Amino acid sequence: GAVVSQHPSRVICKSGTSVKIECRSLDFQATTMFWYRQFPKKSLMLMATSNEGSKATYEQGVEKDKFLINHASLTLSTLTVTSAHPEDSSFYICSASSHANTGELFFGEGSRLTVL
């Protein structure tokens, strides 16, 4: 089956630094990728929709200057948490959709960010 990989799986950073998380589709081309945030023991909340070659579409309440999304190729989307603060600590998950697949999304393993 299709595989989506995230890197890093865990990252610890100091407050004020920026952190980049990668989401790769390993065996298919993903025209659309989605970024979610999940707090401990909570559900997934959609942050933004990332479209290859165009600007990401952010959900209401998500700061686009805080969470920079780049989808430069059909197999890679990146989420950069800029000037991270402890409240940005969370589990970030991406999912990807193949343009050749009608409806199924494939999720990455998630990336746990801890901001000290």
Place this chain on the structure above:
Amino acid sequence: TQLLEQSPQFLSIQEGENLTVYCNSSSVFSSLQWYRQEPGEGPVLLVTVVTGGEVKKLKRLTFQFGDARKDSSLHITAAQPGDTGLYLCAGVRGAQKLVFGQGTRLTINP
């Protein structure tokens, strides 16, 4: 505003018992998906239901989509400790956008 209300949010039962998890919304979805998530991992798709009234079975798991495509249920028969996990329902809106319920954290005690 939580578009998908999932209940119960926590459930702890003994091995061998049956259980049902509900997912309700006032909105109509083109389809609804159920996922299972282990700690520290991404969600894994269990099933997608598309047609109102549809019932799908996956071994001891039975999924049902409401006639109006606004609600769904997951029934587990003879639960086993391996069924422990976070179960998430997600409604599919246009362009494959998923709206997740709050999740049900299920614990099956041996």
